[in-house]
Amino acid sequence: MEMPVPSQSVLARKSRVVERLQGVLPMDAVIHDEMETRAYECDALTAYRCPPMAAVLPTTTKEVSDVLRICHEEGVPVVPRGSGTSLAGGALPTADCVILGVARMNDVIETNYPDRYIRVQTGRTNLSVTGAVEEDGFFYAPDPSSQLACAIAGNIAMNSGGAHCLKYGVTTNNLMGVTMVLMTGEIVEIGGAHLDAGNLDLLGLICGSEGQLGVVTEATLRILHKPEGARPVLVGFDDNEVAGACVSDIIKAGVLPVAIEFMDALCIKTCEEFAQAGYPDCQALLIIEVEGSEAEIDDQLARIVKIANQHNPVEVRESKSAEESAAIWLGRKSAFGAMGQISDYMCLDGTIPVSELPMVLRRIGELSDQFGLPVGNVFHAGDGNMHPLILFDANKPGDLELCEEMGAEILKLCVDAGGCLTGEHGVGIEKRDLMTYQYAPADLEAQLAVKDVFDPHWLLNAAKVFPLAVSHDRRTEQIAAE
Amino acid sequence: MMTPTSEQELSECVSQAKGPIAIKGGGTRGVGVDGDVLNTSGLTGIDLYEPGALTVVVKAGTELSEIETTLAGERQRLAFEPMDYRGLLGLKGEPTIGGIVAGNISGPRRIQVGAARDFTLGVRFVDGQGTIVKNGGRVMKNVTGYDLVKLMSGSWGTLGVLSEVSLKVLPMPEAEATLCVHGLDMNDAVGAMAAALGSPYDVSGAAHLPNDDTGVTMIRVEGFTDSVSYRTAQLREALAKFGGEITVIENADDAWAAVRDVENFHGKDGDVWRISVKPSDGPAVVAAIDPLEAQFDWAGGLVWVRTEQGSDVRAKLSGISGHATLVRGTGQPRFQPETVGVAALSAGLRQRFDPRGILNARLMTA
Numbered sequence: 001m002e003m004p005v006p007s008q009s010v011l012a013r014k015s016r017v018v019e020r021l022q023g024v025l026p027m028d029a030v031i032h033d034e035m036e037t038r039a040y041e042c043d044a045l046t047a048y049r050c051p052p053m054a055a056v057l058p059t060t061t062k063e064v065s066d067v068l069r070i071c072h073e074e075g076v077p078v079v080p081r082g083s084g085t086s087l088a089g090g091a092l093p094t095a096d097c098v099i100l101g102v103a104r105m106n107d108v109i110e111t112n113y114p115d116r117y118i119r120v121q122t123g124r125t126n127l128s129v130t131g132a133v134e135e136d137g138f139f140y141a142p143d144p145s146s147q148l149a150c151a152i153a154g155n156i157a158m159n160s161g162g163a164h165c166l167k168y169g170v171t172t173n174n175l176m177g178v179t180m181v182l183m184t185g186e187i188v189e190i191g192g193a194h195l196d197a198g199n200l201d202l203l204g205l206i207c208g209s210e211g212q213l214g215v216v217t218e219a220t221l222r223i224l225h226k227p228e229g230a231r232p233v234l235v236g237f238d239d240n241e242v243a244g245a246c247v248s249d250i251i252k253a254g255v256l257p258v259a260i261e262f263m264d265a266l267c268i269k270t271c272e273e274f275a276q277a278g279y280p281d282c283q284a285l286l287i288i289e290v291e292g293s294e295a296e297i298d299d300q301l302a303r304i305v306k307i308a309n310q311h312n313p314v315e316v317r318e319s320k321s322a323e324e325s326a327a328i329w330l331g332r333k334s335a336f337g338a339m340g341q342i343s344d345y346m347c348l349d350g351t352i353p354v355s356e357l358p359m360v361l362r363r364i365g366e367l368s369d370q371f372g373l374p375v376g377n378v379f380h381a382g383d384g385n386m387h388p389l390i391l392f393d394a395n396k397p398g399d400l401e402l403c404e405e406m407g408a409e410i411l412k413l414c415v416d417a418g419g420c421l422t423g424e425h426g427v428g429i430e431k432r433d434l435m436t437y438q439y440a441p442a443d444l445e446a447q448l449a450v451k452d453v454f455d456p457h458w459l460l461n462a463a464k465v466f467p468l469a470v471s472h473d474r475r476t477e478q479i480a481a482e
Numbered sequence: 483m484m485t486p487t488s489e490q491e492l493s494e495c496v497s498q499a500k501g502p503i504a505i506k507g508g509g510t511r512g513v514g515v516d517g518d519v520l521n522t523s524g525l526t527g528i529d530l531y532e533p534g535a536l537t538v539v540v541k542a543g544t545e546l547s548e549i550e551t552t553l554a555g556e557r558q559r560l561a562f563e564p565m566d567y568r569g570l571l572g573l574k575g576e577p578t579i580g581g582i583v584a585g586n587i588s589g590p591r592r593i594q595v596g597a598a599r600d601f602t603l604g605v606r607f608v609d610g611q612g613t614i615v616k617n618g619g620r621v622m623k624n625v626t627g628y629d630l631v632k633l634m635s636g637s638w639g640t641l642g643v644l645s646e647v648s649l650k651v652l653p654m655p656e657a658e659a660t661l662c663v664h665g666l667d668m669n670d671a672v673g674a675m676a677a678a679l680g681s682p683y684d685v686s687g688a689a690h691l692p693n694d695d696t697g698v699t700m701i702r703v704e705g706f707t708d709s710v711s712y713r714t715a716q717l718r719e720a721l722a723k724f725g726g727e728i729t730v731i732e733n734a735d736d737a738w739a740a741v742r743d744v745e746n747f748h749g750k751d752g753d754v755w756r757i758s759v760k761p762s763d764g765p766a767v768v769a770a771i772d773p774l775e776a777q778f779d780w781a782g783g784l785v786w787v788r789t790e791q792g793s794d795v796r797a798k799l800s801g802i803s804g805h806a807t808l809v810r811g812t813g814q815p816r817f818q819p820e821t822v823g824v825a826a827l828s829a830g831l832r833q834r835f836d837p838r839g840i841l842n843a844r845l846m847t848a
Binding site: 002029113114115116117137151158159161166169170172173186187188189190192193194195196197198199200201202203204205207208209225226227228248249252253254255256278292293295296300348349351352353355380383384385397416419420421422423424425426427435438439440442443444445446447449450451452453454465 | 533557593609614620623629633676679682737748783803806831835846
């Protein structure tokens with residue numbers, strides 16, 4: 001994975017930059033010792049590591065503004081970081097950068113139930129946003145798998161989704177307003193506790209911009225009252241394609257579950273060995289969850305079971321209690337951990353139209369044979385967000401490269417099927433070089449133009465999202481301007 | 483007048499333009515800008531409709547009615563319930579999907595399911611220099627690159643002319659019921675709507691139509707028949723404490739269309755403003771403006787007011803966060819002026835997407 005050559009002139013000014021940062025932050029909030037900066041050398045894409053020049057941990061919007069102003073004046077690249085859970089390398093440093101971590105900014109600023117929003121500092125973790133309101137019966141809907149650890153800042157940067165977004169939408173559908181600091185240090189307020197934009201929808205543009213347009217320090221988030229209850233049904237099939245057809249039929253029938261999760265044979269077997277969830281021995285498994293009162297749940301599950309029964313399932317297991325629900329979810333929720341027990345893996349997240357599910361699963365199987373690497377599929381079937389897990393051996397020379405090559409083929413397949421490279425993880429460095437496969441030069445130019453407007457010197461997380469060759473001139477102009 | 487019949491022709495129309503272009507879909511939104519008219523009526527048709535994937539891909543000039551008819555054939559719909567401006571503005575013509583996406587036009591169900599921008603999965607457009615650009619796609623989850631779909635939705639054609647959009651659709655519900663709480667004043671009405679939306683009963687509409695000092699407060703639920711009856715009963719109980727008489731009407735589509743299109747204001751004089759605030763600020767907005775007439779949608783968060791001609795409503799709303807749009811009238815900027823920092827970003831984007839400033843020129847900045 002290529003990263004830009006660090007600027008020697010920036011590295012030569014390290015002590016001055018650190019001194020200036022120490023002038024605006026508490027001493028313990030500026031990390032510059034080479035041993036300590038290692039803590040920030042990677043995110044959850046651990047195959048790639050590079051300690052930053054320094055890391056800062058501000059606690060207020062004002063401090064973030066001061067840090068960015070100094071870095072802007074000094075021409076120092078900045079990489080924003082939430083909790084460092086990106087699977088796409090969104091928070092991977094360069095050797096000449098300052099990591100701006102928001103982890104110490106985790107206050108709840110305001111909770112408003114009549115108007116159904118919460119305002120938080122963005123270092124707060126996703127799950128603890130719900131934690132702040134759940135005693136009063138409310139929750140924050142987007143639920144990425146990493147929700148225990150991941151920060152709202154990163155959720156906004158990557159427009160994170162989760163299992164339940166089939167009903168509740170992803171981050172952008174639940175984000176109402178932000179305080180954002182531009183690379184110059186200027187603080188802007190966008191949106192608020194009201195709905196929609198009064199002029200251009202900059203909020204929609206910022207969400208999912210991977211920390212390249214500004215650093216979001218505070219966010220107003222929509223909260224909802226919790227449903228009265230929720231229960232899943234588990235349905236096993238002896239064929240992937242039949243499971244895919246069942247998903248499509250459920251959606252067509254007008255039932256809108258909160259989640260439809262899919263696991264294939266390899267995942268079922270691995271999860272079963274790991275978690276003993278009592279899953280049937282079959283080729284494909286769907287977990288479909290619905291919400292409402294007991295009677296409403298019964299009614300919806302009955303409709304789903306009726307549709308499922310038309311597809312010759314090998315097993316239909318309707319949860320009747322909280323314990324049975326937990327058992328059904330146990331295997332699915334431990335899927336990533338279970339797969340990690342048996343092998344190193346790379347997790348992709350291309351999205352496809354639901355109708356293409358059978359074809360794409362078949363082609364992934366063929367690619368698996370061709371490359372000689374096993375693939376497990378566990379994903380959000382309701383919205384076509386695939387998560388193929390390619391198994392490889394990190395200690396075997398060449399295996400990571402082979403795995404990446406195969407991953408690229410799968411993602412191209414998703415694009416060819418009418419889908420996209422990434423549904424919820426973001427581009428980061430991982431899928432950067434495939435952007436030209438999904439987008440024509442003019443499409444990318446329009447996106448680059450947006451970055452030019454928000455960050456004209458390309459100092460903010462500049463080596464991400466776009467292929468380095470595409471962003472090269474813009475990034476090097478910045479260095480030349482020093 | 484230019485009437486391109488393909489995206490390529492649309493691109494040529496824009497790149498060869500010598501002056502301002504007034505983009506016209508159905509002509510039902512009262513855009514009213516100067517320039518050569520660029521009509522999108524030659525860019526029509528449903529390119530793809532997959533009911534099982536809840537997606538439809540259509541050319542921007544396609545009439546809303548055609549899309550709705552097609553979706554209804556599969557018992558699906560555009561859930562964001564786009565408002566029809568014709569009655570309010572006294573205009574004829576057929577609304578097009580391009581206009582709806584470009585204006586981010588939604589309706590009462592916005593509080594439950596989201597706005598037009600939330601249902602727009604992908605766009606193709608021609609920018610101010612004639613360059614054809616695509617962004618997003620036709621899948622529900624897509625974080626591949628920047629989200630220009632959101633930027634285009636609500637930009638009213640000023641950053642580019644839409645040529646094609648892909649949309650998420652949703653199933654039509656089996657049943658619908660509306661609780662009408664009678665006789666509440668504005669403050670109690672907003673309280674009742676907050677209570678309804680703060681419940682687990684998945685409310686899909688909350689509006690208050692004043693009638694002298696009190697009025698009727700409408701709460702809608704939709705879904706499977708038994709579920710609708712259950713939730714209606716639960717809400718009736720929860721709202722009893724507000725004191726008004728409660729009646730329930732089924733299939734209140736016409737009543738909700740009247741709320742959506744602000745029918746109470748039709749055929750009456752004066753300016754019309756659309757104000758988005760946090761719901762609990764709704765009554766304060768009305769008190770500050772003292773309008774000829776007002777109506778609440780979105781539980782109080784969307785305030786429609788009819789005022790004397792030439793009123794500067796924004797000046798009266800200092801201290802209340804949100805935004806006001808002058809939907810009918812002149813003499814004030816139509817769209818909410820932005821704060822200095824945000825305005826600089828918007829101006830930068832406008833400079834890059836339409837450097838000559840020819841697309842619906844000054845519509846959003848004057």
